[in-house]
Amino acid sequence: MSNTIDNSNCNFEQFEFYQRDFSQEVKLPEKINLEFDYEHALFRNILLTGATGFFGAYLLVDLLEETTANIYCLIRSSSEEQARVRLEDNLKKYGLFARVDFKRIHFVLGDLSQKNFGWKTNLYEDLSNCIDVIYHSGASVVYFRSYTTMKSVNVDGTIEILLFACRNKTKPVHYVSSFSIARSAYYRQKSVIYEEPIYGKGMGIKLGYIQSKWVAESICEQARLRGLPISIYRPGIISGSQKSGVMNHYDFIVRVLLTCVLLQKAPITSTYVHFTPVDYCSKAMVKLSINPNNINRYFHLVNENPILWSDLFKWINAQGYDVEMIPVEDWWAFIATNINSKNLVAPLFMTEKGMRDKVKNWKEIDIFSCKFDCSNVNQGMANDSIECLSVKELLEVYFLYFIKSGMI
Ligand SMILES: NC(=O)c1ccc[n+]([C@@H]2O[C@H](COP(=O)([O-])OP(=O)(O)OC[C@H]3O[C@@H](n4cnc5c(N)ncnc54)[C@H](OP(=O)(O)O)[C@@H]3O)[C@@H](O)[C@H]2O)c1
Numbered sequence: 001m002s003n004t005i006d007n008s009n010c011n012f013e014q015f016e017f018y019q020r021d022f023s024q025e026v027k028l029p030e031k032i033n034l035e036f037d038y039e040h041a042l043f044r045n046i047l048l049t050g051a052t053g054f055f056g057a058y059l060l061v062d063l064l065e066e067t068t069a070n071i072y073c074l075i076r077s078s079s080e081e082q083a084r085v086r087l088e089d090n091l092k093k094y095g096l097f098a099r100v101d102f103k104r105i106h107f108v109l110g111d112l113s114q115k116n117f118g119w120k121t122n123l124y125e126d127l128s129n130c131i132d133v134i135y136h137s138g139a140s141v142v143y144f145r146s147y148t149t150m151k152s153v154n155v156d157g158t159i160e161i162l163l164f165a166c167r168n169k170t171k172p173v174h175y176v177s178s179f180s181i182a183r184s185a186y187y188r189q190k191s192v193i194y195e196e197p198i199y200g201k202g203m204g205i206k207l208g209y210i211q212s213k214w215v216a217e218s219i220c221e222q223a224r225l226r227g228l229p230i231s232i233y234r235p236g237i238i239s240g241s242q243k244s245g246v247m248n249h250y251d252f253i254v255r256v257l258l259t260c261v262l263l264q265k266a267p268i269t270s271t272y273v274h275f276t277p278v279d280y281c282s283k284a285m286v287k288l289s290i291n292p293n294n295i296n297r298y299f300h301l302v303n304e305n306p307i308l309w310s311d312l313f314k315w316i317n318a319q320g321y322d323v324e325m326i327p328v329e330d331w332w333a334f335i336a337t338n339i340n341s342k343n344l345v346a347p348l349f350m351t352e353k354g355m356r357d358k359v360k361n362w363k364e365i366d367i368f369s370c371k372f373d374c375s376n377v378n379q380g381m382a383n384d385s386i387e388c389l390s391v392k393e394l395l396e397v398y399f400l401y402f403i404k405s406g407m408i
Pocket of ligand 1: 049050075112136138139178234236237238248251
């Protein structure tokens with residue numbers, strides 16, 4: 001397989017490290033090794049990262065409902081009380097509060113970017129003996145930032161998780177990666193991406209966030225090869241609940257979609273939209289992870305019934321909206337120059353130095369024209385029926401939500 005980068009639709013000089021060999025960043029400390037026996041099916045005490053985020057909130061609820069474990073939530077905060085408030089507010093935001101049994105939740109103040117999460121030695125040692133299994137969903141999910149900025153949380157934070165996973169006793173790790181690792185040159189021109197270990201050198205990815213997820217997943221794969229029990233889950237675009245439509249308003253693709261509707265212009269692109277509802281992603285991840293036969297595998301938590309971008313806007317216009325399709329480079333130039341309250345993408349790049357000028361010259365929307373094979377997921381959940389609505393069906397739910405919450 002070649003790692004040749006197709007530059008035809010991407011002005012790579014605009015992007016930091018576009019041509020960098022990111023396999024050089026995959027450096028695993030010696031200490032990450034399999035030293036102790038472990039039991040896959042032990043779910044007494046779980047460490048969960050990212051519980052104050054969108055996906056993490058659903059993971060927390062599903063872990064509580066599908067296991068009897070205590071859940072230790074690693075949360076950035078200055079006090080336990082504040083951590084509780086942050087977690088509660090987040091659960092309320094997504095309508096999940098009533099489903100949570102707080103007696104089983106423990107608050108652990110910590111920061112992924114700090115050595116030992118910033119914990120005192122006693123706490124680190126105690127928890128490394130107590131925790132049986134780790135769900136690592138926490139990450140800095142900021143679309144327009146550089147790799148250098150994302151590295152400490154997404155890469156170094158994942159190394160900290162792996163170090164903790166082998167301290168005093170071996171703890172299986174369930175790592176939330178992303179389907180976007182397939183943005184790298186190795187996967188270009190492929191029509192289907194399979195649930196296999198990550199390949200290539202991570203070249204040809206333009207965004208720092210995705211570069212950091214590529215490196216973090218590669219580090220997990222290296223640790224797996226050293227014997228640590230690790231499963232890797234690659235969600236698609238984690239979109240709103242398929243029941244209520246409630247979603248993360250800050251999500252990049254949600255903002256792109258709403259901006260297109262509000263400003264009545266959308267880019268022409270031959271990509272698919274893999275909206276994958278958060279409640280499906282989370283339930284599937286938890287069901288897969290609690291079955292010991294599924295450890296050490298790769299899972300695509302990606303909607304198997306995506307929609308073509310062009311069909312998405314045909315559907316939107318059929319609902320009575322009036323969105324004009326324009327060449328993708330014209331759309332980015334339009335977005336970079338029309339900064340107003342309807343342009344929900346602008347706030348994401350306006351805060352990043354020099355990014356507005358870069359965005360002006362973009363020639364693609366960062367989503368996929370390939371499909372994602374989900375055989376491991378389907379096989380791993382053969383006995384569980386978890387519905388995942390098609391993107392076409394989801395649109396009905398999401399547009400009702402947009403209207404109800406005054407977003408359009
Ligand atoms: N959203 C998507 O479409 C998508 C798609 C594929 C994969 N993913 C992956 O799914 C996971 C969750 O994403 P999300 O959309 O739920 O993101 P999110 O809503 O931004 O949540 C991120 C979580 O990570 C925590 N976090 C960030 N920096 C931290 C640090 N230094 N120390 C401790 N915790 C930290 C955040 O805590 P604070 O509340 O303190 O900030 C928050 O709880 C991520 O690993 C992401 O890469 C997301």
